[in-house]
Amino acid sequence: MDAFSARPATLKLKNLDDPVHLYIIQDVHLGERGCREDFLAEVVAEIAQDRRAVWYGNGDYGAYMAPDDKRFRADEVSERFAIADLARWGDTLTEAFVDAVAPIRDKCLGLGSGNHEDVYGKRNNCNPTYDIAAGLHVPHTDYVTAFDLRMVPRTGKPKTLSVLAHHGFGSAVTPQGKLAALGKLAGLTTARLCLMGHSHGRADYEFCRVENQNGKIRHVPQYAVLGGSVVQTYVRGPSNYAQRRAMPPFRPGVAKILIHPRTLEMTTEWLMASGV
Numbered sequence: 577m578d579a580f581s582a583r584p585a586t587l588k589l590k591n592l593d594d595p596v597h598l599y600i601i602q603d604v605h606l607g608e609r610g611c612r613e614d615f616l617a618e619v620v621a622e623i624a625q626d627r628r629a630v631w632y633g634n635g636d637y638g639a640y641m642a643p644d645d646k647r648f649r650a651d652e653v654s655e656r657f658a659i660a661d662l663a664r665w666g667d668t669l670t671e672a673f674v675d676a677v678a679p680i681r682d683k684c685l686g687l688g689s690g691n692h693e694d695v696y697g698k699r700n701n702c703n704p705t706y707d708i709a710a711g712l713h714v715p716h717t718d719y720v721t722a723f724d725l726r727m728v729p730r731t732g733k734p735k736t737l738s739v740l741a742h743h744g745f746g747s748a749v750t751p752q753g754k755l756a757a758l759g760k761l762a763g764l765t766t767a768r769l770c771l772m773g774h775s776h777g778r779a780d781y782e783f784c785r786v787e788n789q790n791g792k793i794r795h796v797p798q799y800a801v802l803g804g805s806v807v808q809t810y811v812r813g814p815s816n817y818a819q820r821r822a823m824p825p826f827r828p829g830v831a832k833i834l835i836h837p838r839t840l841e842m843t844t845e846w847l848m849a850s851g852v
């Protein structure tokens with residue numbers, strides 16, 4: 577599935593009252609001391625046992641900043657990695673993420689890129705997202721991706737949910753800034769579901785457009801989700817990049833979007849990391 581692919585992801589359902597649970601895994605930052613790998617394992621276990629589950633990867637799977645990157649700080653690297661791992665840091669992170677989510681690869685709709693994969697790929701003439709997707713045998717998408725989620729009941733007509741997934745942009749820090757960014761994203765598209773990451777917050781909001789459809793006034797909802805993070809900003813030890821910039825703390829959480837196929841109504845529950 578390429579960026580702006582017309583090729584839909586297809587889900588087979590018993591009927592259109594069978595809800596779909598769409599989990600968003602993003603901003604994992606494997607390799608950083610703040611990455612909650614224990615929480616990621618809990619999320620993977622939850623998705624594995626949820627028969628209604630599918631998931632989408634929305635970027636920043638690893639902290640792809642190698643020692644030759646001016647942003648690299650040795651004291652920000654997770655202690656579970658060895659010094660020798662830095663000699664092939666990108667591949668090390670790619671393999672670690674593939675291992676972490678391999679148990680749920682058959683439920684993955686696709687993997688988009690984040691700024692970490694994007695910048696590392698440009699500097700090193702490679703594409704970590706493609707490598708992760710190849711390791712999992714799942715579709716790769718891109719930094720910005722539009723796709724259709726086609727839900728097919730055993731009998732009757734299928735229902736299609738249009739999705740725009742964007743890793744994120746800018747540096748929205750305040751709650752108001754995050755809502756404004758979600759609104760900006762929703763304003764780009766008529767997709768019914770908009771997904772965003774990057775700013776490590778948790779939010780969902782239903783925007784609405786009014787349309788004249790064959791003489792009838794219709795209110796068309798657009799559901800936008802800032803889908804949380806697996807990385808935790810504030811951890812014991814030397815200060816990290818986010819702490820030095822006084823970025824606000826966020827409890828790591830993963831969005832579980834409940835989709836009602838018949839009506840396309842959506843709400844979000846949050847899986848939350850413990851011990852924060």
Ligand SMILES: [Fe+2]
Pocket residue numbers: 603636690691692743744773774775
């Ligand atoms: Fe990001």
